[in-house]
Amino acid sequence: MTCETPAAGGSARDRFERMHDEIRRRICLLDYAPGTRLSEETLAAEFGTSRTPLRRVLARLESEGLLQSVHGVGTFVTDVDLTELVQTYRVRLELAELIGRLDPVAPSLALVAEFRALRARSKTLRDDPDPRRFAQINMDFFVALMRLTANQPLREMSERLYFRTTRIWLKSVFASLIDLKDEVEIFDREIDGIVRAIGIGDLEVAALIRRAHVSMSFERMRKAVETRSPVTP
Amino acid sequence: MTCETPAAGGSARDRFERMHDEIRRRICLLDYAPGTRLSEETLAAEFGTSRTPLRRVLARLESEGLLQSVHGVGTFVTDVDLTELVQTYRVRLELAELIGRLDPVAPSLALVAEFRALRARSKTLRDDPDPRRFAQINMDFFVALMRLTANQPLREMSERLYFRTTRIWLKSVFASLIDLKDEVEIFDREIDGIVRAIGIGDLEVAALIRRAHVSMSFERMRKAVETRSPVTP
DNA sequence: AGTCCTTAAGTTGTGCACATCATTGTCTAT
DNA sequence: ATAGACAATGATGTGCACAACTTAAGGACT
Numbered sequence: 371m372t373c374e375t376p377a378a379g380g381s382a383r384d385r386f387e388r389m390h391d392e393i394r395r396r397i398c399l400l401d402y403a404p405g406t407r408l409s410e411e412t413l414a415a416e417f418g419t420s421r422t423p424l425r426r427v428l429a430r431l432e433s434e435g436l437l438q439s440v441h442g443v444g445t446f447v448t449d450v451d452l453t454e455l456v457q458t459y460r461v462r463l464e465l466a467e468l469i470g471r472l473d474p475v476a477p478s479l480a481l482v483a484e485f486r487a488l489r490a491r492s493k494t495l496r497d498d499p500d501p502r503r504f505a506q507i508n509m510d511f512f513v514a515l516m517r518l519t520a521n522q523p524l525r526e527m528s529e530r531l532y533f534r535t536t537r538i539w540l541k542s543v544f545a546s547l548i549d550l551k552d553e554v555e556i557f558d559r560e561i562d563g564i565v566r567a568i569g570i571g572d573l574e575v576a577a578l579i580r581r582a583h584v585s586m587s588f589e590r591m592r593k594a595v596e597t598r599s600p601v602t603p
Numbered sequence: 604m605t606c607e608t609p610a611a612g613g614s615a616r617d618r619f620e621r622m623h624d625e626i627r628r629r630i631c632l633l634d635y636a637p638g639t640r641l642s643e644e645t646l647a648a649e650f651g652t653s654r655t656p657l658r659r660v661l662a663r664l665e666s667e668g669l670l671q672s673v674h675g676v677g678t679f680v681t682d683v684d685l686t687e688l689v690q691t692y693r694v695r696l697e698l699a700e701l702i703g704r705l706d707p708v709a710p711s712l713a714l715v716a717e718f719r720a721l722r723a724r725s726k727t728l729r730d731d732p733d734p735r736r737f738a739q740i741n742m743d744f745f746v747a748l749m750r751l752t753a754n755q756p757l758r759e760m761s762e763r764l765y766f767r768t769t770r771i772w773l774k775s776v777f778a779s780l781i782d783l784k785d786e787v788e789i790f791d792r793e794i795d796g797i798v799r800a801i802g803i804g805d806l807e808v809a810a811l812i813r814r815a816h817v818s819m820s821f822e823r824m825r826k827a828v829e830t831r832s833p834v835t836p
Numbered sequence: 837a838g839t840c841c842t843t844a845a846g847t848t849g850t851g852c853a854c855a856t857c858a859t860t861g862t863c864t865a866t
Numbered sequence: 867a868t869a870g871a872c873a874a875t876g877a878t879g880t881g882c883a884c885a886a887c888t889t890a891a892g893g894a895c896t
Contacts, residue, residue, distance in 0.1 A: 382674060382849060382886090410878075420851045425878085426662055433663060441615060441878050442857035457754045460705050464697070472693050521690045523767075527760045534756075615856090615879055643848075653881045658848085674848050675887035 382423070389417050389427045397436050397447055398537045399505055400544065404449035408437070435534050450538050452595070458535050459588045465528045466584050470577025473521040477568055484514050485568065489561045495554045501543045504554060509536070511561065515580060518573055539591055547594040556583070615656070622650050622660045630669050630680055631770045632738055633777065637682035641670070668767050683771050685828070691768050692821045698761045699817050703810025706754040710801055717747050718801060722794045728787045734776045737787060742769070744794065748813060751806055772824055780827040789816070 380388075393413070396402050414424040428445055431437040439445040450458075477485075491507050512532055516525045542548050560583040567576035613621075626646070629635050647657040661678055664670040672678045683691075710718075724740050745765055749758045775781050793816040800809035 407877095421878095422850055422852090426659075426849095429659055429662065430666060433666060439878065440858085442876085443859080444877055454755065457706060458756045460754065461701070461756050461760065464701055464705070468694070468697055472697075473690060521693065522687065523691045523694050523764060527694065527763075530760075531756060640847095654848095655880055655882090659879095672848065673888085675846085676889080677847060 385417075385419070385423065386427060389419075389424065390430060393427060393431060394434075394436060394533060395509075397431075398509065398533055398540070399502055400537055400540055402447045404447050404537070404541070406447045407444040408447070410445065434530060450535060455535060455538060456592075458531050459584070462528070462531050462535070463581055463585055465524065465531065466581040467577050468521075468524055469515065469519045469528065469580070470574040472524055473519050474573040475518060475520045476571065477518060477573075481514065481517055482565075482568060485561070485565050488514060489558075489565055492554070492558045492561050496551075496558065499550045499554050501540060501550060504543070504550070504557070505536070505540045508557065512536075515564075518568075518576065539587070542591050542594055548590055553587075553590075556587070618650075618652070618656065619660060622652075622657065623663055626660060626664060627667075627669060627766060628742075630664070631742065631766055631773070632735055633770055633773055635680045637680050637770070637774070639680045640677040641680070643678065667763060683768060688768060688771060689825075691764050692817070695761070695764050695768070696814055696818055698757065698764065699814040700810050701754075701757055702748065702752045702761065702813070703807040705757055706752050707806040708751060708753045709804065710751060710806075714747065714750055715798075715801060718794070718798050721747060722791075722798055725787070725791045725794050729784075729791065732783045732787050734773060734783060737776070737783070737790070738769070738773045741790065745769075748797075751801075751809065772820070775824050775827055781823055786820075786823075789820070 393402075393408075402408065408428070410421050410424055410428065414421045417424065428437055428439065432439055432445075436448060437445055438448050488507065488511050491510075495504055495507065512529075516528060519525065543550055543553065560579065563579045564576045567573070567579060626635075626641075635641065641661070643654050643657055643661065647654045650657065661670055661672065665672055665678075669681060670678055671681050721740065721744050725744075728737055728740065745762075749761060752758065776783055776786065793812065796812045797809045800806070800812060
């Protein structure tokens with residue numbers, strides 16, 4: 371927002387993080403759909419650097435399961451098969467519940483305000499349901515939720531799994547496999563419930579609400595995928 | 604074991620994995636103690652390669668929290684402070700229980716045999732209690748436990764956290780903060796219990812035994828560290 | 837004697853040229 | 867016409883030289 375040059379200032383670590391977060395965002399928002407080939411040279415040029423630092427970013431994204439590099443062929447955005455999706459969601463459910471039980475932190479006023487702002491943003495979605503904007507708000511909401519626990523390892527694991535699977539859900543929306551207006555409505559109720567739970571200081575309940583919604587959201591997606599195409603090629 | 608050359612044959616991915624596993628093993632077995640500086644040039648020479656592929660390995664180990672690189676200074680083996688240790692163990696406990704509940708797999712005869720072999724190795728420890736050998740057997744035991752679930756994401760998360768903290772436990776043993784013979788005795792009983800649980804096909808019980816032992820092991824370490832040095836510098 | 841600046845050495849980070857590998861299209865022999 | 871070999875192309879992987887940076891030692895000035 372503030373600076374024009376994409377990846378210029380700051381330390382090497384800052385530049386790494388900026389490139390990493392940006393490419394991850396593009397993958398999760400389906401700017402780079404599963405199967406897309408990423409050009410190292412092109413990306414390096416775009417970020418105003420050489421292949422060497424960029425390759426470090428791609429290697430990290432590969433370790434996070436978002437990319438896969440094949441020698442002599444290319445670097446591709448990964449897809450997630452049904453088995454992996456099911457397994458990942460099973461773990462995500464358990465971790466979602468742990469957010470409220472392991473090292474919960476009383477949310478600051480700023481964080482509460484942030485949740486309210488997210489609620490407001492989600493309401494604008496009801497008038498103008500845009501999948502991409504929905505995904506972005508969903509992502510911001512997730513990041514805010516992570517701040518409810520002080521347990522750093524738990525945060526890391528949860529984020530890894532979230533970024534690994536959220537684009538599959540978005541893909542279902544884009545493919546009109548699940549109804550966007552329904553999802554927006556349900557999402558709005560989820561935020562409302564969690565804001566209320568946080569308001570009375572019960573993070574455990576907030577986490578349980580979250581768990582329930584992740585679970586139901588997954589079930590809707592699963593049914594939609596299975597009725598349309600039992601096996602994804 | 605089979606080949607003399609450390610990192611010669613195979614594809615680039617194989618070489619990467621070999622170097623990664625070897626350096627991780629050295630860190631977890633305290634061949635490289637926390638605070639040690641690792642020389643990129645020396646390591647690259649040892650593995651018969653250049654800095655470029657080795658740096659990729661070091662970057663991965665840094666993302667796993669085992670190393671930390673500082674520009675112009677060096678690459679150091681990380682230590683784990685008490686707060687992080689407590690948080691990590693809290694998550695490890697929950698994940699240990701999930702191993703028996705999420706996607707459990709009936710162990711193959713080969714795996715059962717492996718557990719029995721581990722039991723035999725643990726018994727040799729009682730006659731000759733060596734911390735390093737203990738740590739290696741403990742690591743092999745952990746890897747075997749992971750094969751009790753088919754849930755790949757759960758495996759990954761569990762391994763990450765295990766390798767992150769196990770060297771701290773070993774450090775306590777080396778510092779004689781906790782009694783090695785006691786630990787060996789308890790470890791032997793843990794394997795025995797888990798082998799029995801697996802024998803009757805109850806993986807959930809096996810996981811609960813594991814969880815209990817991880818929890819108690821942590822409590823012993825925690826008390827030892829707190830009585831000796833309340834705050835590690 | 838003490839403080840500050842300069843300089844030298846050593847480390848990680850970067851850029852570039854080349855090696856290695858997979859793919860594809862073409863040419864030749866049957 | 868078709869099957870197989872082969873060369874050309876373009877991708878990732880590797881090696882090396884240099885830049886950026888930190889630290890520590892040494893000397894000059896106060």
